[in-house]
Amino acid sequence: MDLENQKRVLELSEEHGPENIVVLLGAADAEGAGLAAETVLAGDPTYAGPLTGVSLGLRVYHVCEEEVKQEFDEAVYEEQVSMMEMVLDVDDIHEEMQSFRDEYMKF
Amino acid sequence: MAILKDRKIIVIGDRDGIPGQAIALCAESAGGDVVFSSTECFV
Amino acid sequence: MNSVIKGTSYILAHTPEMVLYNGTTQTTERTVNPDSEYLKELPKHLRSYEEAVAYYPNQVYIGNVTPEELAQIEMPWYDKPVEGAERFGPFGEIMPNDEFLLLIQISDEFDLVKLEADFVEKVRPALAENPVVTPAMLDRIKPGVELAEIDKFVTEEAAEPLYFGGELVGCVKRAHNIDLNLSAHVLHENLVTKASGVLSVLHALRSSDVKAEEIEYLIECSEAAVGDQNQRGGGNIAKSIAEIAGLQNATGSDTRGFCAAPAHALLEAAALVKSGVFKCVAVAGGGCTAKLGMNGKDHIKKGVPVLEDMIGGFCVIIGENDGVNPELITDYVGRHRVGTGSAPQAVISSLVTDPLEQAGLGILDVDRFSTEMQNPDITRPAGAGNVPEANYKMIAALAVMRGELERPQMKDFIAKHGVTGFAPTQGHIPSGVPYMGFARLGLMNGDFKRVMIVGKGSLFLGRLTNLFDGVSFLMEPNRGVKKEDDKAADTDEIRRLIAESMRDFAHSLMLKAEQEV
Known part of the structure; x- marks a missing residue:
């Protein structure tokens, strides 16, 4: 994840408390989604950014995952995201995200 | 309890997946408070 | 010309x-x-x-x-x-x-x-x-x-x-x-x-x-x-x-x-x-x-x-038009407008289907789309997926939503109308243009009737706007050397003329309605 974005995630978690934060991702594939999830759950796996060694355990979901999708206004999701369900491998992404959440999510 | 409602939402979009702005609109529609939205680019 | x-x-x-x-x-x-x-x-x-x-x-x-x-x-x-x-x-x-x-x-x-x-x-x-x-x-x-x-x-x-x-x-x-x-x-x-x-x-x-x-x-x-x-x-x-x-x-x-x-x-x-x-x-x-x-x-x-x-x-x-080389069509071009937003569906529509509609054409009328030609051998191991393929999937998905394609045909569409990515990840280099060389040759030797070049840009990286951007255009064979027996090209021309006259007709109706009000 971009180093500046990592910095903002860290600052916002400190400001609002990690228990109040949800991270939503729009990654193009399962691996990218997994890398970003790992970063905000367990720490930066590339050892480059401010989240290196910081295990925030934040709630994190991909925007196409059922858990969060059911909470969106249907019409907004339809217009903004739905087409991408035909493009992305949503099952793959979910599986990857879930494996990281099972291991590291604290909330 | 809902995941998004009344929580602080951080959006990390992807230019080749779903961009930040599109995700932020969804999050707001679920009652989330978007505190940061960005779109990453790997290319 | x-x-x-x-x-x-x-x-x-x-x-x-x-x-x-x-x-x-x-x-x-x-x-x-x-x-x-x-x-x-x-x-x-x-x-x-x-x-x-x-x-x-x-x-x-x-x-x-x-x-x-x-x-x-x-x-x-x-x-x-x-x-x-x-x-x-x-x-x-x-x-x-x-x-x-x-x-x-x-x-x-x-x-x-x-x-x-x-x-x-x-x-x-x-x-x-x-x-x-x-x-x-x-x-x-x-x-x-x-x-x-x-x-x-x-x-x-x-x-x-x-x-x-x-x-x-x-x-x-x-x-x-x-x-x-x-x-x-x-x-x-x-x-x-x-x-x-x-x-x-x-x-x-x-x-x-x-x-x-x-x-x-x-x-x-x-x-x-x-x-x-x-x-x-x-x-x-x-x-x-x-x-x-x-x-x-x-x-x-x-x-x-x-x-x-x-x-x-x-x-x-x-x-x-x-x-x-x-x-x-x-x-x-x-x-x-x-x-x-x-x-x-x-x-x-x-x-x-x-x-x-x-x-x-x-x-x-x-x-200048030499009667031989393929034309860069400027009569109808795609552009991501300020008001388009960032939803992938809206972005692709503005770049792909909007100009085609202006031309009275459908997605399947384009033989090849050259979107972003990033080499997936580079991007896939980095967790950034296959960028050109994702773009073709979006175009195919749009074609499905518009009823121009059946969902099971998406894979075939991508194989037939897409181009495998081969360009180095040098930012502006992959964006549409790397295929123009092959497109030029294919349009000259009759392999293609129409190729669309799509450029997309991530303006938000400069931190002045959160907007996306892009423009697109079509390349077509030189109309001066159109073969007499090229019926497919003629069909396109007829479609274009029909679309044009329908637009004129609609316009005249609107004018008439306005006068009557």
Whole structure:
């Protein structure tokens, strides 16, 4: 994840408390989604950014995952995201995200 | 309890997946408070 | 009459040492983590020049292998070298690092590039053999200096070192002690963009029947910013390239728009020619050192060679309609508007279906879409997926939503109307334009009736707007040489006429209604 974005995630978690934060991702594939999830759950796996060694355990979901999708206004999701369900491998992404959440999510 | 409602939402979009702005609109529609939205680019 | 695409070029330069010292992933790592395992490990994962030449996607880029042939090769591609791979191809060449360093010295007007004397003498004959390098360029080669002098500039005056084969062979000096925009780092970056732009222009001249003096205007469309602290991004790399490439009758300017800039620049060039302002306009983009090794960490983690070791460049020459070359259609173009938003569906509609609707055409009427041609061998191991394929899936999904395609046909559509990605991840380089060379040939030999070039840009990276951007245009065979028996083309023409008359009819009805109110 971009180093500046990592910095903002860290600052916002400190400001609002990690228990109040949800991270939503729009990654193009399962691996990218997994890398970003790992970063905000367990720490930066590339050892480059401010989240290196910081295990925030934040709630994190991909925007196409059922858990969060059911909470969106249907019409907004339809217009903004739905087409991408035909493009992305949503099952793959979910599986990857879930494996990281099972291991590291604290909330 | 809902995941998004009344929580602080951080959006990390992807230019080749779903961009930040599109995700932020969804999050707001679920009652989330978007505190940061960005779109990453790997290319 | 529409303007035509008279020639295209695509060049690469192999620059493994610039991966180590100039790519931002590596320079960042050096700042935050100077003793990292990654920096120690990286040199072992760099490719030799021969490996870079034999790499399938590179051979496609210079035109020796087609994207269709590449699609038949099972990924990954880095472990399947092309047998008998050549340095030169119909579109350009893959230049070795040493010759490229000398080309940078040739491109330097301010005595900022210092190369070691023996190195210059050793490399000069090789560059002299290059068919596109002009005698005037060879005359510009400056004699080298002692290594001690270079060493002094690097250690005492913050010069950017230049390496070949692991040895220090030169440097780029800073042009100002305080002004960061004239620092050695920035000048190195800009000189590389300039030199690769020069090589691109020279190959475009070689591959077309256009003479250097015929080009009246050059639009440069890279992502480099040229200027001092009082006019950062002041620009006109274009004119500096034109000078070295010997375009004596040209002026020029730079067009910027992140990865979408080449598509914007081509529209501008086509408009300048179609309107009669200039008869012949070239569009060129040199490469970018910052992006070298951008995904190196992931490549090394996956045991993949560091594939982002190539500086890319391209040039397209647009001229007056000659009745032969394919036309760049400006009657209907796609554009991402401010009001389009960032939803992928809206973005793709604005770029793909909006212009087709204006033309009275459907998605299936386009034989090939060239969206973003990033090489998936590079992006997939980095968790960035297959960018061109994702774009084709979006176009296919849109076709399904519009009822132009059945969902089970999506895979076939992508295979038939898409192009396998082969371009280096050099920002603006992959965006639509790398396929224009193959498209031009396919439109001329009757393989294609219509090709769409789509450029997309991530404006939000500059932190001035959160907006996305993009423009698109169609390439079609020259209407002057349309074959009588080409019924398919005739059908399209009829459809176009019907769409036009329906629009006129609707317009007249509206006018009538307004009058009645």
